[in-house]
Amino acid sequence: MGRDHKFQVVHSVTLFAEYLREGRLKLDKSVFAEERCTYQDPCNVSRNGGCGKDAREIIGYLCEDFVEMEPYGDYNFCCGGGGGAIPMAGPFRERRLRSGKVKAEQIRATGASICITPCHNCYDQIRDLNKEYELGIKVLSFKEMFEEALIIPEELKAQEEDEDEE
């Protein structure tokens, strides 16, 4: 991403991947072991953000059964919710849902039960597609998955009253 200011702009996905790589975060892979996951490349994160690799690195720590969409990565299709399509709402909603058919079919073809996506536009769009095209999946962001899978060191956890005495 851009580097033309005094600060550097990074996507959370890149940060999360860094934390995992450096061992600052630990994930329990068994949490999602029963699920088949797929990943939606948001246009602004993969093709236009260069973070596709980072996302897959995170997935490597998170999912046992991961299936790519076809096509994937930089060549993945737009979910149909980009370019301001979600907030345009109103009469644009119907067009948006229709254009999401491609994404819905891609997801269905993976047989996944979870579709991960690190973008709010994709997230909202795919949730709508899930209903519209009856995909029967869960749509999750990385941080939502982390909420369940992060391993929390005992000493950081809130202590139960009676254990406090120890």
Add this chain to the structure above:
Amino acid sequence: MAEVTALDPKKFKEAVKDKSNARLKMWLEICAHCGLCADTCHFYLANDKDPEMIPAVKGRKVLEALRKKDKIDEEFLEDFYWTIYGECTMCRRCTMFCPFGIDIATITSTGRGLCVSQGKVPENLKKTIASYYEHGNQMEITQEEWIDTLQWMEEELQEELPGATIPIDKKGAKVLYTVNAREPKFYPMDISQVARVFYLAGEDWTMSSKGWDDTNLAMFAGDLKAAAYISQLVRDAAEELEVRRVAITE
């Protein structure tokens, strides 16, 4: 709905002149009309291969608009509006497949800019732009509401992780975390979730009390002046807090 606004041919002509850059002119002229971009666009594929949906048609319409200048008419503009806002998400997939690398997303963005000159912008986008100007975010969230949300999320988080915090305006932090304003509005838990990640990773991070919305819908609306203003908000926050990195939400 798009309001019916009076045409302003003079402004349209000015916008045409303003937006005609070297790349755009080149692209619109050399497009070979080969149709190789057709089945790379999800609009075309999802609409039963309606040829009117292929990327090159969006280029053609923008070219027509540029040529019309002050001869712009209501009927053309109406059709143009629906195509340019409703049939391209500016995802740039087609560009990867075009032999010339013609960037339809940029062309669409220009087309939207032309619509802006006529005040023809989807109502909801207009509202968000006004909100950026007034509140610094797209969702009309006031600063108090924002801080309240952060504090509420911090409390939620502390029930589980007593040491975790959501630092606000911490000068010199390594990372300034920005969100999509839909999060505090519809998914506040997102914020505690990310705070949890930062806490466990031992990150030195902060959020800003102003300039915290990293979306820029003016860009998608085609309103470049507003877009520049909006991106300046986060930039100002980053510079004021002297952070090294600005992280964009998932």
Add this chain to the structure above:
Amino acid sequence: MSLYELLRGPLLWLAFGVFIGGMVVRIILFFTLSTKKDKPIYRFFSWKWLWLSIFHWIVPLNQTAKKNPITTTVGFLFHICLLVTPLFLLAHGVLWYESWDISWWSLPESTADYMTLIIIGCGIFLALRRIFLPYVRVVTTAADYLLLGVTLAPFVTGYLAYHQYFDYNTVLLLHMFFGELMLVVIPFTKLSHFLMFFFSRAVTGMEFGRRRAPSW
């Protein structure tokens, strides 16, 4: 001055002049306008992405080639023959030698003949695509057919002249006329892509490159 002399002399000069001058002006205009209005090109300038972007399309190493092997093959054959045949045709070489005393390698005549047929065949394929594929038809304008005609005409007439079908002299004059016409229209039409291709690929390559994505 006979019509032949006219086409062989002043008009040929004129055609080359308009062609070269026109393209030079195109490039100057591109640079003057882009330095004012296309700042990203210069801000994110990168030789690496420029060459990578051009390279992957000047040889068929891209997704489109994979996805449309037939159209790609036809397209490549068409363009290669289109460039090579007129430059290395023996008959053209003789003309250069007569006028300027310069000469270079030339194609065997039968090869040039086949290549001309390939151009015409590919041209017909491209026209049929325009007529029968709805997604090509939708962006096709009269100018597209005209330009295809203008591009093919020198080759069709050249072929006829070589084989001396019809009246040789008339066909030859037509051949010269169409050849010059093609040169003249290049700078003003989409045919300018023969050069602008490199500019367009370069700017897109760099734009994708700065986002670490391939544009091929």
